[in-house]
Amino acid sequence: MELKVNRIQQGAVPYKDLPEYDVWAQFRSGNAQAFGFIYSTYFPILYNYGRQFTSDSDLVKDTIQDLFIYLQEKKAGLAEVSSIKFYLYKAYKNRIVRQLTQNRLSPEKLDYDDGRGFEIAFSEESGGIGEMFDDELRQKMERAFAQLTKRQKEIIIYYFYEGFSYAEITALMGFAKIDYARILMSRTILKLRKELGESRFVLNMLVLALLIGK
Incomplete structure (x- = not known):
């Protein structure tokens, strides 16, 4: 199934300035622009997160797409959330780990199959610590x-x-x-x-x- 995302138009509600629970509530009520904002904001973030678990970029992307398709289909029945990032991280980790398990990777490989896994950047440009x-x-x-x-x-x-x-x-x-x-x-x-x-x-x-x- 192809995921269709409505891009946010010029002059649309500045979702980045809204509380996350409000953005999520609008998405759950069927607001396509709110969904588009969540998708465009978190797709690259989830991609980077998924790469910590596997070097298979196609699997990472497919799992993200599957997650957003599920969210779009089930939006009316989803619970309220206060942190969209935490909700998506938890939902995505469950999916990618389940997918890797189904691919019969060993527990050792499941813990980041190419030996990388949660590398920490220390350049000034990377920010953080x-x-x-x-x-x-x-x-x-x-x-x-x-x-x-x-x-x-x-x-x-x-x-x-x-x-x-x-x-x-x-x-x-x-x-x-x-x-x-x-x-x-x-x-x-x-x-x-x-x-x-x-x-x-x-x-x-x-x-x-x-x-x-x-």
């Missing part, structure tokens, strides 16, 4: 992050890059309790401390992740 330190420390961080497991990289990206709360991370990573997400973050930060020593950056991360944790 990369812009917080100079070239020398950036190189040290790259070496330290290379020592993390894929799950540890995943939680760092969800928390520091995507801005997800511990409750959202718990749902995304399939933890039974929110405490498990906090424990994983704590162990990840401690591992970075071991690799980097008592740098100011790592201490700042500890404060953010463990003391002011969302």
Whole structure:
């Protein structure tokens, strides 16, 4: 089935300025422009996310299309959401993992089949935590992050890059309790401390992740 998306016209409602729950409510009520805004905004974001799980770009794109077709068909019965990005990430991860499982990939390969998986960018242009330190420390961080497991990289990206709360991370990573997400973050930060020593950056991360944790 081909997905038809109405592009937002000049002078249309500035959806990027609306609260996400309002954009989602308009989409659920049948507003084609709201759907077009969600699709055009999140397709490239979901594509980058999907590439963390597999290098098969066609599978990544097809899974995104399937997700949006489902959303378009079932919109009237969808629940209200306060974060469109979190909703789409969770729905997309469920679909891509299920698709990879159906393709009979081993559990090891399922955890990012080409060995990449949740790579972390440290260039100043990439923004996020990369812009917080100079070239020398950036190189040290790259070496330290290379020592993390894929799950540890995943939680760092969800928390520091995507801005997800511990409750959202718990749902995304399939933890039974929110405490498990906090424990994983704590162990990840401690591992970075071991690799980097008592740098100011790592201490700042500890404060953010463990003391002011969302």
